Amino acid sequence: MKKIVFLALLALTIFSCSKVKKGEYLISGKAKGIADGKMVVLKKQNDFGIVMKLDSAKVKDGKFELKGKVKEPNIIALFIQGMQQPIPFILETGEIDIKVDKDSIWKSEIGGTSNNEYFQKFNIKLNSIQKKMMAFQKKNMKKFMDAQQKKDMATVEKLKKENSAFEKEREDFMNKYPEQNKDSYISLLLVQNMFNSPTFEINKAKKTYNNLDAALKATKIGKDIETKIKTIENNHKIQTAPIVFAEVGKPAPEFSAKNPQGAGVSLKQSLGKVTIIDFWASWCGPCRKEMPNVVALYNELHSKGLNIIGVSLDKDLTKWNDAIAKDKITWTQVSNLKEWEEPIAKQYGVQQIPTTFILDASGKIVAKDLRGEELKAKVLELLK
Numbered sequence: 001m002k003k004i005v006f007l008a009l010l011a012l013t014i015f016s017c018s019k020v021k022k023g024e025y026l027i028s029g030k031a032k033g034i035a036d037g038k039m040v041v042l043k044k045q046n047d048f049g050i051v052m053k054l055d056s057a058k059v060k061d062g063k064f065e066l067k068g069k070v071k072e073p074n075i076i077a078l079f080i081q082g083m084q085q086p087i088p089f090i091l092e093t094g095e096i097d098i099k100v101d102k103d104s105i106w107k108s109e110i111g112g113t114s115n116n117e118y119f120q121k122f123n124i125k126l127n128s129i130q131k132k133m134m135a136f137q138k139k140n141m142k143k144f145m146d147a148q149q150k151k152d153m154a155t156v157e158k159l160k161k162e163n164s165a166f167e168k169e170r171e172d173f174m175n176k177y178p179e180q181n182k183d184s185y186i187s188l189l190l191v192q193n194m195f196n197s198p199t200f201e202i203n204k205a206k207k208t209y210n211n212l213d214a215a216l217k218a219t220k221i222g223k224d225i226e227t228k229i230k231t232i233e234n235n236h237k238i239q240t241a242p243i244v245f246a247e248v249g250k251p252a253p254e255f256s257a258k259n260p261q262g263a264g265v266s267l268k269q270s271l272g273k274v275t276i277i278d279f280w281a282s283w284c285g286p287c288r289k290e291m292p293n294v295v296a297l298y299n300e301l302h303s304k305g306l307n308i309i310g311v312s313l314d315k316d317l318t319k320w321n322d323a324i325a326k327d328k329i330t331w332t333q334v335s336n337l338k339e340w341e342e343p344i345a346k347q348y349g350v351q352q353i354p355t356t357f358i359l360d361a362s363g364k365i366v367a368k369d370l371r372g373e374e375l376k377a378k379v380l381e382l383l384k
Helices: 002-016 114-149 153-180 185-194 202-210 220-238 285-304 317-326 343-347 372-383
Strands: 024-030 039-045 051-058 063-069 074-080 087-091 094-099 109-111 256-258 264-266 274-280 306-312 332-334 355-359 365-368
Touching (some): 087 094, 094 114, 109 114, 114 185, 256 332, 365 372
Antiparallel strands (some): 039 074, 274 355
């Protein structure tokens, strides 16, 4: 009996030693080699993409401390004055330890709470794959360039295949991670990222999501994913037959919608010698990342007959306009501002973005979802 009482008292003592209560965080940082007085700033990105300052502190005797309240896990960035790159970590309830490496920010160590322990291991694994890929590329770059110059395609394809093995290793690791780590916040973010993948499959995303712990599903991101899954499933149910409205080799279905200024624009009046229909949105990271390439292609080939009509899956006119201005988009844009309920997207069977359709001069769809040099080559071929 005495032993049981002793163990209970010991557990109570350990619990009471915690420096934070439920819903609070404490960041204890070690910043060896960083001068006293340097500012440490905690920043996060809100739902509108605006970076906000949460808290700040000063380095003293190679240490810093930040304390506050948090409702649920979030990816946060720690900025240190004088260092160009921030340290990403997961802000959550508990005592978070950060050991700053002033010479290489990527070698900084994060821990203390379960999700940050997961985050540290996840980054170590990804970095190891990346290092192997970079080492291979550095070792074989000259060999690859020489083979291209000599038009030795056998060697070129061999090196490409070997390099793609690293990409597959990274992809396999990220695909399997949620299944193997059901309670990791990283798993939730990976499921969220599935919706932006060109190879998105609703059944796979649903299965992976359902496999996660209930605590992750109860977060804002978790609830957003559940809503997206239900929306996509409902859209599938509405289609009483597996009709494909837009197919390569067939005429592109006609459509019309309003541009940002409120004027109606149709596909027919937007056609050129070559036309790209680009489904995108201001909130779509992969879309925005690819946009500079599309802008460069348009600027180079518009005078020769290339037209683009963008169909946005936005629901906020201001954000749509801001993205158009920021990305320097000058081609025609239309939208019904209904996000995933966009009727043109449904008409074309679009289930993820970015999605593109390439049309010839007659308005026939000749290709779909080409990127980079492959897209440019196809456009040049059609312009001939």
